Amino acid sequence: MSIVGVIQIAVTLLLVFATAAPLGGYVFRVMEGERTLLSAIGRPVERAFYRLAGVEEGREQSWVAYAMSMLAFGVAGFLSLYVLQRLQNVLPLNPQGFDGVAPDLAFNTSLSFITNTNWQNYSGETTMSHLTQMLGLTVHNFLSAATGLATAFALIRAFSRAESKTLGNFWVDMTRATLYLLLPMAAPVSLALVALGVPQTLQGALDASTLEGAKQIISIGPVASQEAIKQLGTNGGGFFNANSAHPFENPSAWSNILEIWALLVIPFATVFAFGRAVLDQRQGRAIAIAMSIVLAAGVFAAYWAEAAGNPLLTEIGVDPAPGNMEGKEMRFGVAMTALFAAATTGTSTGAVNAMHDSFTPIGGLVPLFNMLLGCISPGGVGAGLYGSLILVVIAVFVAGLMVGRTPEYLGKKIEAREMKLAMLAILVYPLTVLGFSAASLMLKTGLDSLGNAGPHGLSEIIYAFASTTANNGSAFAGLNGNTQWFNATLGVAMFLGRFAYVVPVLALAGSFAGKKKISASSGTFPTHGLLFVGLLLGVIVVLYLLQYFPALALGPVVEHFLMQAGKTF
Amino acid sequence: MFSQLRPAFVLLVLLSALTGLAYPLAITGLAQLVFPKEANGSLVERDGRVVGSALIGQNFASDKYFHGRPSATSAPDPSDPSKTVDSPYNAAASAGSNLGPTSKKLIERVNATIESEFAAGRIDIVAADAATTSASGLDPHISPQYAQAQVESVARARNLDEGRVRALVDARIEGRVLGVFGEPRINVLLLNLALDALK
Numbered sequence: 196m197s198i199v200g201v202i203q204i205a206v207t208l209l210l211v212f213a214t215a216a217p218l219g220g221y222v223f224r225v226m227e228g229e230r231t232l233l234s235a236i237g238r239p240v241e242r243a244f245y246r247l248a249g250v251e252e253g254r255e256q257s258w259v260a261y262a263m264s265m266l267a268f269g270v271a272g273f274l275s276l277y278v279l280q281r282l283q284n285v286l287p288l289n290p291q292g293f294d295g296v297a298p299d300l301a302f303n304t305s306l307s308f309i310t311n312t313n314w315q316n317y318s319g320e321t322t323m324s325h326l327t328q329m330l331g332l333t334v335h336n337f338l339s340a341a342t343g344l345a346t347a348f349a350l351i352r353a354f355s356r357a358e359s360k361t362l363g364n365f366w367v368d369m370t371r372a373t374l375y376l377l378l379p380m381a382a383p384v385s386l387a388l389v390a391l392g393v394p395q396t397l398q399g400a401l402d403a404s405t406l407e408g409a410k411q412i413i414s415i416g417p418v419a420s421q422e423a424i425k426q427l428g429t430n431g432g433g434f435f436n437a438n439s440a441h442p443f444e445n446p447s448a449w450s451n452i453l454e455i456w457a458l459l460v461i462p463f464a465t466v467f468a469f470g471r472a473v474l475d476q477r478q479g480r481a482i483a484i485a486m487s488i489v490l491a492a493g494v495f496a497a498y499w500a501e502a503a504g505n506p507l508l509t510e511i512g513v514d515p516a517p518g519n520m521e522g523k524e525m526r527f528g529v530a531m532t533a534l535f536a537a538a539t540t541g542t543s544t545g546a547v548n549a550m551h552d553s554f555t556p557i558g559g560l561v562p563l564f565n566m567l568l569g570c571i572s573p574g575g576v577g578a579g580l581y582g583s584l585i586l587v588v589i590a591v592f593v594a595g596l597m598v599g600r601t602p603e604y605l606g607k608k609i610e611a612r613e614m615k616l617a618m619l620a621i622l623v624y625p626l627t628v629l630g631f632s633a634a635s636l637m638l639k640t641g642l643d644s645l646g647n648a649g650p651h652g653l654s655e656i657i658y659a660f661a662s663t664t665a666n667n668g669s670a671f672a673g674l675n676g677n678t679q680w681f682n683a684t685l686g687v688a689m690f691l692g693r694f695a696y697v698v699p700v701l702a703l704a705g706s707f708a709g710k711k712k713i714s715a716s717s718g719t720f721p722t723h724g725l726l727f728v729g730l731l732l733g734v735i736v737v738l739y740l741l742q743y744f745p746a747l748a749l750g751p752v753v754e755h756f757l758m759q760a761g762k763t764f
Numbered sequence: 765m766f767s768q769l770r771p772a773f774v775l776l777v778l779l780s781a782l783t784g785l786a787y788p789l790a791i792t793g794l795a796q797l798v799f800p801k802e803a804n805g806s807l808v809e810r811d812g813r814v815v816g817s818a819l820i821g822q823n824f825a826s827d828k829y830f831h832g833r834p835s836a837t838s839a840p841d842p843s844d845p846s847k848t849v850d851s852p853y854n855a856a857a858s859a860g861s862n863l864g865p866t867s868k869k870l871i872e873r874v875n876a877t878i879e880s881e882f883a884a885g886r887i888d889i890v891a892a893d894a895a896t897t898s899a900s901g902l903d904p905h906i907s908p909q910y911a912q913a914q915v916e917s918v919a920r921a922r923n924l925d926e927g928r929v930r931a932l933v934d935a936r937i938e939g940r941v942l943g944v945f946g947e948p949r950i951n952v953l954l955l956n957l958a959l960d961a962l963k
Contacts, residue, residue, distance in 0.1 A: 248771040390799050405816055411853065421788070513878070764864075
């Protein structure tokens with residue numbers, strides 16, 4: 196680790212925090228339908244959209260209707276994206292003449308993009324036509340993020356309102372998030388990326404004749420427009436196989452900083468928007484502090500582990516000074532790779548600027564653990580906030596148990612029904628991750644996909660299901676996921692991680708929204724101080740370490756000690 | 765449920781047109797107008813011919829050129845398309861090795877690289893980037909250490925004065941901006957172009 200590395204990390208994070216608070220105010224105004232700078236242009240478009248779609252803007256929905264709308268939108272997105280991939284060979288904008296995508300892969304990819312996961316069992320530059328990349332994948336980068344933000348606001352309203360039967364209107368929330376937040380941010384970010392070297396063209400590939408006289412075919416395309424929303428919407432599905440490690444997706448140290456900023460800023464802003472909505476900024480700040488502590492702990496653990504290099508390579512004569520450089524790019528270095536890895540898995544982005552599979556065991560444990568936590572530091576667009584609020588509810592409940600008083604959060608009583616729903620949501624993750632991992636380990640078809648042997652192989656499988664269930668999308672990419680078994684099971688894991696999680700969350704929102712708001716008394720446990728931050732972190736650690744410790748012990752932890760002992764597989 | 769279908773499909777179509785066609789096409793138009801060089805892949809030309817992209821590494825095997833990092837990219841096997849063959853710096857199929865830290869294959873591969881580099885007399889200590897593959901397989905950069913280690917053999921192969929080649933390398937080091945941002949590195953393609961231009 197070096198001082199320069201720490202400064203690079205600190206400056207990037209400071210940029211995020213400095214911009215997230217004001218952006219949070221804007222997010223709040225947009226989602227609550229207030230006038231903003233962009234209303235003059237956006238409002239007529241918005242109104243026309245509602246008219247054509249038959250949406251009554253002022254008509255709010257109960258939690259059931261809200262959830263049904265979200266599911267219907269998911270189904271429509273899934274079907275259209277599936278058909279688009281299957282038919283890309285007969286549709287325009289396919290300069291390299293790619294075939295239609297195979298059925299199992301198209302199934303997996305469709306679920307991947309509508310759930311904001313963006314797990315990729317394909318490599319973009321050899322599979323997807325420009326039309327699929329633009330009209331399919333780019334679109335769902337916007338819409339899945341907008342859906343996440345809509346859901347977060349449904350839950351926010353449950354706490355900001357008293358005795359309300361409704362949570363807002365899904366169609367309005369989703370449309371506003373796209374029109375006023377995501378699109379206006381994606382446009383300047385994509386132009387900035389072009390200025391830094393990211394291509395934006397409709398050509399398919401370029402031919403170069405190298406200095407040694409060989410022919411080099413260079414894949415290219417409308418990369419920047421997708422890259423911007425891929426980061427801002429915490430999606431992470433790369434235009435190229437190598438994702439943000441590809442020089443055309445992330446050409447320099449500057450683009451790297453911009454991309455890290457872009458993937459962190461909206462999730463943090465949403466937490467501040469929450470504080471604003473419940474009329475107590477300290478509530479949002481407390482959650483932001485807890486998220487930042489988890490994020491920073493991950494960054495520095497990964498940085499420390501990667502900076503130490505791989506002792507097995509040091510032993511045979513490789514200079515350990517620059518750190519573990521297998522699967523990393525020179526222009527980023529170890530510090531900004533560690534920050535990217537922790538940020539992309541602390542959010543549900545899953546873009547990578549290095550190959551996580553080649554990280555040292557502890558370096559790889561950080562992204563894995565971040566995803567097992569459900570991506571909550573600071574989480575995906577919208578998804579981070581509702582995931583965190585579930586944990587907050589559990590932490591408050593635990594505090595209530597300790598003092599023997601009915602727990603309440605922001606004036607809303609937490610009773611048996613709410614705890615059941617919160618636990619139902621929480622249990623979706625371990626059930627899916629551990630269940631599918633165990634099944635894969637027992638099947639030959641599962642083990643045949645492994646790229647690495649020994650404990651690292653176990654990590655590859657757990658990583659895959661942790662990533663898909665938490666809707667992250669990064670990979671230990673040595674695992675070949677493009678088999679019928681993994682296309683199907685990873686697809687189902689993504690579906691469960693999104694929808695089986697969100698339905699209890701919305702039910703919880705409906706339940707909280709209907710409750711009276713009790714004013715705080717001297718007996719109320721304060722949820723804005725550092726004591727609460729500590730309690731929340733404690734609950735997170737206990738809850739998740741207990742769930743996953745055996746699996747992690749057999750994977751990255753044992754690999755770390757075996758590596759130190761000089762064992763290879 | 766049926767009442768949800770109209771907004772679901774109509775909004776999907778409208779928002780798709782906006783974010784999937786209008787947005788990327790507008791950005792393409794603007795980018796081509798304002799940043800034509802970057803938008804088209806930062807191509808490098810020599811004598812009117814495209815020799816590569818300044819951002820994408822290419823394969824150098826000859827002693828007369830500085831070598832980039834090892835690359836893990838592959839290409840379909842011409843004799844059996846279901847298999848792949850090694851194809852370093854294949855810019856149509858980016859990929860890393862994805863070998864884990866305790867992988868036997870990784871250790872054996874690095875060992876082989878070290879031995880061939882030593883045999884070529886190119887290095888005395890092995891820079892980390894000289895022995896490891898990059899994440900994309902297309903990393904255009906190497907470390908100043910790795911470049912300096914190659915100076916002697918490149919100068920010998922070209923019958924050039926070692927001092928001139930060393931000065932060329934030093935001149936092409938891209939340092940940290942403000943002493944903080946970016947890692948010290950050298951773009952191999954641009955270095956080799958400058959080398960070809962030395963008389």
